[in-house]
Amino acid sequence: MSADADTLPRVTAATADVTPPRPFLREHWPWLAAILIAVVMPWFFFNWSTGRHSGFVLTMLSEIGLMTIFALSFNMQMGHTGLLSFGHAILFGLGGYCTAHALNAIKDGGLWLPTELVPLVGGVGGLFFGILFGYLATKQRATAFAMITMGMGELVAAAALMFMGFFGGEGGVSTNRVTGVSLLGASYSSSWQVYYLIVVWVVICVVLMRLQTMTPLGRMANACRDNFERAQFVGYDPRMVRFYQFMLSGFFAGIAGGLYAILYEIVTFDTVAAPKSATALLATYIGGAGGFFGPILGTILVVLLQSGVSLLSNAWLLYVGVLFIIMVMFAPGGIVGLIGAHAPIARIGRLRELAVPYIRVLIPGLFTMLGVVALVELASFTTIGASQGKKLAVGGLAVDTATALPWIVAAAALLLGGFWLRREAAAFRRRWDALMDEAKAQGAAV
Amino acid sequence: MEVFLVSLLNGLVYGMLLFMLSSGLTLIFSMMGVLNFAHASAYMLGAYFAFTISLYVGFWPALILAPLLCGLIGAAIEMYGLRRVHKNGHIAELLFTFGLALIIEKCVQMTWGLVAVPYRVPAGLDFPLFSVYGTNFHAYRAFMLLISALMFVSIWLALTRTRVGLIIQASLTHPEMVGALGHNVPRVFTLVFAGGTALAGLAGVIGGNYQVTEPSMAFAMGPIVFVVVVFGGLGSLTGCFIASLLMGLIQTFAIVLDYSLADLLKQLGITITSSTPFAEVLSVPLPRIGALLPYILLVLILLVKPRGLMGTRDT
Incomplete structure (x- = not known):
């Protein structure tokens, strides 16, 4: 946790009551700056002569947004609880499938839910499957946990191709985000509206996940990661701590999946498959799993690589492989670790x-x-x-x-x-x- | 009965192939704690090397040369890569091998192309050896069985009868103690890593023409090898052997047994119609979920017995 501790204001028990609380702006300016950048970013690529946004850039920015939530939810398990999961994408993808079905139900009139709140369906779906899979997987820790999640990941990915009813087989589930039900009166037919919806959800989720690390549960998760036997002596059940973390992580991964469904209007089996899980692991590790911010930086880099370099080169996966090898050899703390070293x-x-x-x-x-x-x-x-x-x-x-x-x-x-x-x-x-x-x-x- | 015998033989062939792949990984995993994602890449490299070598000098030299090449690559990976990454922890090692697997796959694509190469069974072994109830058993399969059995016996002899083997066995459970006794544990690590990679290469040589030699074969084989290793249990070659045969037999038998849960329930007097809840899940025939059974078994055994079937240590 060293990187995180460095970025936090140093408040110890002895000095806590003497230091006056710092003004909100001075303490949180990097956050506000990040939000500001996210808001104005699309306008740098706005084509003033045709009066249109660049679709490619908007999609990429939206992808960065939802993958940020996904990577942070992954880090709730890996960085904060010490649980390495190889099947995190199943929570993301299943959340996405739930959202797609919900959108279709809204369109048919069977369900009333404004589009702004539809990602919550994904979150609830992710929470449900987080409880289901987490109940089993968190019985174990370390490598056994990693292997169980790998098995579950393969199972769900294969099931997604097999069962037509819920997963739609190879074609996936298509949907339409323009449901006509909205709190703000927005139609979400154009991609900039979707982008700003994603930005709002990203801000909400990031703040919630950040606050979660400060709750007793978040602190106990760190304790169980570092020394689960001691945590047991203090009277906590590490298994339950792992279970709660897994559940909550599923909730956020599900929200990310829901945003995915809204953005692409189709959910296929790659959302639950192993490469998606690997993306979260890579983004988290490259950014730095030690702190809270690392995965955000890692996600930005990985998505840029994925959408930028893959357009330019046939061999982009090779560059990704080389990047990982360089990172694990020379910067095991990720980007955040590199910055922290200075x-x-x-x-x-x-x-x-x-x-x-x-x-x-x-x-x-x-x-x-x-x-x-x-x-x-x-x-x-x-x-x-x-x-x-x-x-x-x-x-x-x-x-x-x-x-x-x-x-x-x-x-x-x-x-x-x-x-x-x-x-x-x-x-x-x-x-x-x-x-x-x-x-x-x-x-x-x- | 005929189906049973033929499937039994095919299951044995596939199981022994799995064992050849996973025995090396069991040693590597138990000894160094490295979840080596590049292990199946060595299998792929073995097949491709054998393909190229057999174009020039024939299959038989390739049977020796390709695994040796793979072993050399393995030794280089361990000495110049993994050893440096080791201090950064297990996840770093894992990502290192993952990056390596990506690079190897891409390099294979760039060298041999995106589509499968025509790596064929050698002409000398391309005839039906005997037939069981009208189904031919191919001589090459018998050859595969022979090679894997030879390999199994020689590994077993090497591990139990030689000095190096005893040191390796000791390092499986007590690496610090072995080091304290003055043995060069890093060199043992390199040896084991190279040996395991060479075994995977050998599996590739004889498995590449049995199955298909294509760039995606590594990522198709990787998870199942992990399943075998973890199912069998860390530190136990016997467990690995049992697990390999079990997975081989399960996957082969699942293909020929065309039943589903619905059929089973019908025997019990419950008929499944399309309106029954989970009808789709219940009526999936066994051949379709055959590939899933290993994962189901893996999850089940880890929930009950986190050490795996015969593991001597916690995973």
Whole structure:
């Protein structure tokens, strides 16, 4: 929890009653800034000449929003309770299926519910399945829990293809979000309305999940993660703590699934399948599972990678794999951990001395990356691209992958860049260690 | 009866293939605690290597060379990758192998293409060996059984009769003590990882032409191998063996037994119509849920016995 503790205002029992409560704005400005960015973001991509929003950007932003809820709900289990789940997507997807059926029922007139509140149906569905699956899975912890959730994930994914009634088989369940029932009189026929609906739900869910970490249950979850035997001695039943966390996590995952159903108007079996669960794990780990904010950053990065890079490259999964390997090897605390590592140096006010070393590492790093990307793209275009009839072009210039020159250039960039990077990285390391020692000497390191 | 015998033989073949894949993972998992997602990728690599090697020098050298290549790759992964990640915890190791699995799949796609390669059974073994009640039993299946049985015996001998095997066995349960006695535990880890990967590669060599050699074969095989390992229990090769055969037999028999819960209930005098609640669930025929049975068994056994069938330690 070190990253979280760093970002929290340091209030100990002894000083709590003397420090006056900080003004709301000063304490929560990053949150408000994030909301402001979320609100204005679509307008940067607004096409003023045609007066239309960019559909691609809106969908991507909406995806980031709902995946944020999903990743945070995953982290309620992984980061906060120490439960690694391989089947978290079943709660998300089942919430989505419930929502799709609810929307269809509203359309048919069998149910009255304004569209704004429809994600709640997903939440209740997620809660229901969270109780059902959580009751069984939370009997165990650690690897046994992980394996049970994996089994459940595979079961539900296979069932989704098998049972037509609820899951709609391979075609999934299609629905229509324009039900004509709304509290605000919005039709939700255009994607910007849906985006703002998602933003509102994201804010509500993030605030609720943040507050949940401060409740006794949230604190006990941390205790059960760190030392479940001690938690037992204090008189808590770790199993029940795990169960409640799983349930609540299911509720939020279900809301995310509900938003998914509203956004895409179709729910298919990939929402419950293993790759969806993996996305949550990856986003959480890349962002940093230790704190509360990590998964949000991780989600933004992963969704950008997914929707951005997958458009550009056939081999985007390979880049994702390389990114994970680099992250687990060099930044096990995720992005938040990386930022947090700079705190002692920032505290002694010498952060700017790292600027030059950073730039010196960045240049060869960029070279190496270009070399890798070029090699991968060349290879992928000779086999996969050729079979799809695509041609590689860099900046409008066609590159013939059959000639040796592009390969030599790419390999040279990789080798020289790599060699250069090694040298610069060693220099960076020395500078970093020296600054850290300084910080320790001044007592700024914790 | 004929269905029974043929399915029994096929189930044995599939079960032994599973055992070859999962025995390595059991050793790796129990010893190092690594949930190795790239294990099934080694299976895929074994099949693809064997395909390429057999194009040039034939199937028999490939049977030796492809697993060796896989073993070398495994050793490199352990020495230069996993060992460094180890200090960052189990989830980091798991994600490392997951990233590796993604990379291997993509590299395989880039090298051999997106569609299945024509990796065929060698001509020398491509004939029906004998027939049971009119159904031919293919010589290649007998060969698979032979290879897996040989492998089983040699693993067993290596683990119980050699010095290294005894150290490995000791490291399964008491790694710290083995280290304290002066054995080079990291080297044992590398050895086990390489050996396990080579076994997976061997399974790929003989399984790739039995099934289909395609880029998605790793992700199709991965979960079932986990199921076998966890079902059998950590630290127990015997448990792994039983679990492999059980899963192999279950999956094979489920395909031929065309019954559903509704049929069972009919015997008890309850008829299922489309208006009965859960009619759809009850009337699904067994062949369709055959692939699901291992997962159901996994969830059930972990709920009752978190150590698995014959596990010596908590998972």
